[in-house]
Amino acid sequence: MSAPASRRRPIAALEWLGERSTHAFEEIGRFFTMLYLTLYWAVRPPFDLRQWVRQMVRVGVDSIPVVGLTAMFTGMVMALQTYRGFERFHAESFVASVVSLSLTRELAPVLAALMIAGRIGSSLAAELGTMRVTEQIDALQAMAVEPVQYLVVPRVAATTLMLPPLVALADGIGIAGGFGVAVGLMDANPVVYWEKTFQFLDLNDVFSGLIKAAVFGLILSVTGCSKGFHTTGGAEGVGRSTTAAVVMASLVILLSDFFLTKILF
Amino acid sequence: MMESPTTPVRTPTAEMRPKIAVINLWKSFQGKEVLRGINLDIHPGESLVIVGGSGAGKSVFLKHLIGLIQPDRGHVIVDGEDLACADTGVCLAIRRKFGMSFQEGALFDSMNVFDNIAFPLRRHTRMSPGDVAARVRECLALVHLDGVEHKWVNELSGGMRRRVGFARAIALAPEILLFDEPNTGLDPITAAAIDRVIVEMRDNLPVTMVTITHDMKSAQRIADRIAMLRAGQILAVAPPDEFVRLSDRYIQSFLAGEPYPDNHEEVA
Ligand SMILES: Nc1ncnc2c1ncn2[C@@H]1O[C@H](COP(=O)(O)OP(=O)(O)OP(=O)(O)O)[C@@H](O)[C@H]1O
Numbered sequence: 373m374s375a376p377a378s379r380r381r382p383i384a385a386l387e388w389l390g391e392r393s394t395h396a397f398e399e400i401g402r403f404f405t406m407l408y409l410t411l412y413w414a415v416r417p418p419f420d421l422r423q424w425v426r427q428m429v430r431v432g433v434d435s436i437p438v439v440g441l442t443a444m445f446t447g448m449v450m451a452l453q454t455y456r457g458f459e460r461f462h463a464e465s466f467v468a469s470v471v472s473l474s475l476t477r478e479l480a481p482v483l484a485a486l487m488i489a490g491r492i493g494s495s496l497a498a499e500l501g502t503m504r505v506t507e508q509i510d511a512l513q514a515m516a517v518e519p520v521q522y523l524v525v526p527r528v529a530a531t532t533l534m535l536p537p538l539v540a541l542a543d544g545i546g547i548a549g550g551f552g553v554a555v556g557l558m559d560a561n562p563v564v565y566w567e568k569t570f571q572f573l574d575l576n577d578v579f580s581g582l583i584k585a586a587v588f589g590l591i592l593s594v595t596g597c598s599k600g601f602h603t604t605g606g607a608e609g610v611g612r613s614t615t616a617a618v619v620m621a622s623l624v625i626l627l628s629d630f631f632l633t634k635i636l637f
Numbered sequence: 638m639m640e641s642p643t644t645p646v647r648t649p650t651a652e653m654r655p656k657i658a659v660i661n662l663w664k665s666f667q668g669k670e671v672l673r674g675i676n677l678d679i680h681p682g683e684s685l686v687i688v689g690g691s692g693a694g695k696s697v698f699l700k701h702l703i704g705l706i707q708p709d710r711g712h713v714i715v716d717g718e719d720l721a722c723a724d725t726g727v728c729l730a731i732r733r734k735f736g737m738s739f740q741e742g743a744l745f746d747s748m749n750v751f752d753n754i755a756f757p758l759r760r761h762t763r764m765s766p767g768d769v770a771a772r773v774r775e776c777l778a779l780v781h782l783d784g785v786e787h788k789w790v791n792e793l794s795g796g797m798r799r800r801v802g803f804a805r806a807i808a809l810a811p812e813i814l815l816f817d818e819p820n821t822g823l824d825p826i827t828a829a830a831i832d833r834v835i836v837e838m839r840d841n842l843p844v845t846m847v848t849i850t851h852d853m854k855s856a857q858r859i860a861d862r863i864a865m866l867r868a869g870q871i872l873a874v875a876p877p878d879e880f881v882r883l884s885d886r887y888i889q890s891f892l893a894g895e896p897y898p899d900n901h902e903e904v905a
């Protein structure tokens with residue numbers, strides 16, 4: 373709706389609003405349809421273990437560098453910032469606790485999920501989108517293979533299963549990064565810092581972070597697959613799907629993060 | 638055989654039940670009507686050729702036959718079962734009767750040629766790896782492609798892709814074969830080879846085939862009946878020798894390769 377005549381602006385605005393909300397509802401519908409179909413086909417034979425393993429390597433192993441780097445620098449900057457802040461009221465000894473708590477409960481799951489949304493969510497959308505516009509998905513159906521089962525289930529399963537271990541790794545690397553900065557740059561006592569790291573840290577903090585991670589993995593992979601699946605319009609359409617997948621997955625991750633935090637604690 | 642209550646009107650009568658019955662099929666995309674009430678019976682064991690102008694809706698029609706596109710109105714009934722009513726499990730079972738080759742090949746570009754053709758064999762049979770390999774080579778030889786097993790899809794020419802797609806479609810020797818322009822863009826000798834494969838299957842196997850082509854010579858060779866699709870409707874269906882004698886002006890222009898006065902109607 374471009375530049376409506378000023379007389380008709382209210383109507384055009386309503387039209388625009390209507391279009392946008394229809395579009396939004398359509399997206400939500402597609403997401404949950406894809407989620408339902410994925411669960412439906414996940415429990416039915418044949419089970420393609422080779423595909424599962426291949427996708428798990430692609431999501432899990434190949435994402436270690438990017439997730440590790442993200443976690444390390446987040447831990448380092450956390451230590452730096454809290455140290456500067458807590459110094460003002462002589463609470464430096466709590467830096468370790470703050471770093472470990474915020475990493476395990478919040479930062480590691482969310483930042484890892486956002487990085488994976490960029491890495492995997494987009495590539496899922498591009499891959500399935502290309503298969504859609506080149507009729508490879510039609511070809512699968514024509515060969516009596518259910519595309520959701522063959523393509524989507526292994527990818528969603530792999531992402532959902534691999535995110536928790538990745539986040540556990542991120543927890544560790546992030547805490548180590550914080551330790552390095554605090555001890556190396558801020559002259560914190562290593563023994564005290566180490567003790568404080570775990571003093572207030574509950575196993576539940578870690579677990580809630582890992583549960584979040586699994587949910588984020590599910591969200592971002594289903595979003596990517598659903599975007600790819602509903603691609604239309606050639607190479608340009610694939611580009612659109614890819615961008616939309618990352619944007620949508622990131623938004624939904626941040627949104628659901630709030631509610632998950634509310635539920636899980 | 639039990640007739641389920643959902644099976645619509647067409648039940649076997651005195652004559653042979655059609656392998657595929659298409660009843661009053663309508664389809665439009667974004668308000669543009671592509672199929673406008675198609676009725677057609679495809680008999681068991683026949684080779685039907687569909688001809689028609691570019692953009693007439695041939696590919697769309699073919700995809701309806703296997704349920705890749707759902708009609709807005711009308712039915713496609715395969716062996717007495719309505720594709721639209723069939724639930725997912727039944728639908729997969731019906732599709733297993735089909736093999737289809739696509740206009741652009743639609744090969745899996747994450748696999749090499751061998752794995753593409755082996756895919757339906759591995760998925761739907763318990764053939765040993767040796768048997769699979771033998772069958773793949775046999776199918777490739779039929780379409781005059783030897784020694785490309787280990788090439789990747791993006792290393793193939795357009796015509797090679799189409800032939801690999803053809804080989805993949807026939808690999809399982811299904812009951813019904815759908816070919817979307819299998820020999821377009823091939824040199825005359827290779828195109829004739831594809832025609833020969835189709836003719837041999839028609840003569841020796843109980844297979845039902847629907848082939849789209851632009852090439853009237855090839856249509857004459859492979860068809861038991863030729864159907865002309867125009868403006869979303871079946872303009873005529875007839876055996877090849879009758880078809881060429883039809884007096885319809887559009888068909889005569891089509892056969893003679895002459896421009897037709899108001900052809901733009903289809904392109905619009
Ligand atoms: N998925 C789609 N969305 C929108 N329009 C479509 C779609 N598929 C086909 N069409 C339209 O339907 C019409 C018929 O297309 P179709 O591919 O069936 O033509 P065709 O007869 O196979 O032509 P050709 O001989 O060139 O392959 C075209 O006008 C095309 O634009």
Ligand SMILES: [Mg+2]
Pocket residue numbers: 695696697740817
């Ligand atoms: Mg076509």
